[in-house]
Amino acid sequence: SWSACFSHQTFHLEPEPESRVEGGRQVGPASDRPHGDLCRLRSSSLEIKEKEIREKGSEILREQLDAAKKELKLKDKECERLSQVRNQLEQELEELTASLFEEAHKMVREANVKQAGAEKQLKEAQGKIDVLQAEVTALKILVLTSTPSSPNRQLHPQLQSSGTRGAHKCGGGHVRNKSISRAFQSSSGKPEPSSVSIQSAGKEEREMDSVLFAEFLLWKEQPSLDRSTAFLSRIYKEDIGPCLSFMRSELSQLVQRAVENNSLTIEPAAVSALPTVKAAALECGGPKKCALSGLSRTCRHRIKLGDKENYYYISPSSRARITAVCNFFTYIRYIQQGLVRHNAEQMFWEVMRLRREMTVAKLGFYFADQEV
Structure with a gap:
């Protein structure tokens, strides 16, 4: 250590005092002045050594501090990274x-x-x-x-007997339709005696009109609801127009337009069977008066045109005329959509049957069960 080194150096700097013997006795230093100089010299040397030692220690400490600071900076950088x-x-x-x-x-x-x-x-x-x-x-x-209640054997050869099969051509034929005979019954539902005798006398015959069939075939190539075609133009003029022609012409046109747009609704007039409607809905006509014909009749049904809130009471005859036209439009829509799988001739005769229903309804005939 520094103290041990200092003690060692001090030991070697102190000279031994000189002594001499004069007249039988030992005498001390020659004088006190050299002794004081030596003390001062030793003190000065000690201070110098001590200062050097402090400076050297400080320098070592500074070096260690700088090294520690550098190491700390490196660690700070590493921590930051x-x-x-x-x-x-x-x-x-x-x-x-x-x-x-x-x-x-x-x-x-x-x-x-x-x-x-x-x-x-x-x-x-x-x-x-x-x-x-x-x-x-x-x-x-x-x-x-x-x-038909009695199948047409000319249109269905498989129904013919073996003896008569092949004897008839596919032209005209015989048909008997019970629904047609019912169309000529009276409004009370009882057939007239003359009609019974006619029906029992013979079967109904039919013959295809070549002009009408040609118009139908032309329409069937591209079926549509365009009334400008010859097929529909004739039906509008001969059947649809007269069948939907009532006393109230303005309302008749609205009914025809609703039928064409497939937006007409027929409902029973019984209040218990009707859905809830708004109180502001206007009901034209009444249970005892037909809104289309203006005649006093018992009206068990009423119609609604599209999404309008107005209801119109109609008589059984007016309902039969409207439903006959609706049935016709329904069938030709099925043909247009490709839902009918019959041949052209069968389709044509069905169209003719529907045209006859419109004509019969226009003349005032209707089935008794249509009133229900």
């Missing part, structure tokens, strides 16, 4: 987490959209299926009601 790396990793982790959540939400949204679209398509498909099933059912009913 590691902190930046940590922050960068945390930021990347947050971005990755946000991206994953966003992607997950996006996938969930797309799945929800697809599910909603699929459900909507399913509902639309179910609605279309219901509509098609209803149309098929109505078409079956229409075909069944239009089937």
Whole structure:
């Protein structure tokens, strides 16, 4: 240590005092002045050494402090770098987490959209299926009601006996339709005696009109509801117009337009059987007066034109005329949509039957069960 070194050096700097013997006795230093100089010399040398030692120690401490500061700076830089790396990793982790959540939400949204679209398509498909099933059912009913009670053996050769098969051509033929004979019954539902005798006397004959059939074939190539075609123009002029011609001409035109647009509704006039309607709805005519003919008749039905709130009471005869025209439009719409699988001749005779129903209804004949 520094103290040990200092003691060692002090020991060697102190000279031994000189002594001499004079007259039988020992005498001390020659004088006190050299002794004081030596003390001062030793004190000065001690101070110098001590100062050097302090300076040297301070220098060593400064060097150690500088080294410690440098090391601390290096560690600070390393800590700062590691902190930046940590922050960068945390930021990347947050971005990755946000991206994953966003992607997950996006996938969930797309799945929800697809599910909603699929459900909507399913509902639309179910609605279309219901509509098609209803149309098929109505078409079956229409075909069944239009089937003659006695089959036409000329149109169905397989029904002919072996002896007579092949003896007739596919031209004219015989048909007997009970629904047609019923059309000529009185309003009370009882057939007139003359009509009974006529029906029992013989079968109804029919012969195809070549002009009408040619117009029908031309229309069937591109079936539409365009009344400018020769086929529909004739029917409008000869059947539809007269059948829907009532005393109230303005209302008659509205009825015809609603029938053409397939937006006319016929409802029973009984209050218990009707759906709830707004109190502001205007009901024209009444249970005892037909809104179309203006005649005092018992009206068991009423009509509604499109989405209007007005209701019009109609008599059984007016209802029969409207339903006859509606049946005709329903059948030609089925032909237009490709739902009828009969040949052209069968379609033509069904159209003629529907035209005859319009004519019969126009003349005032209707079935008794239509009043129900």
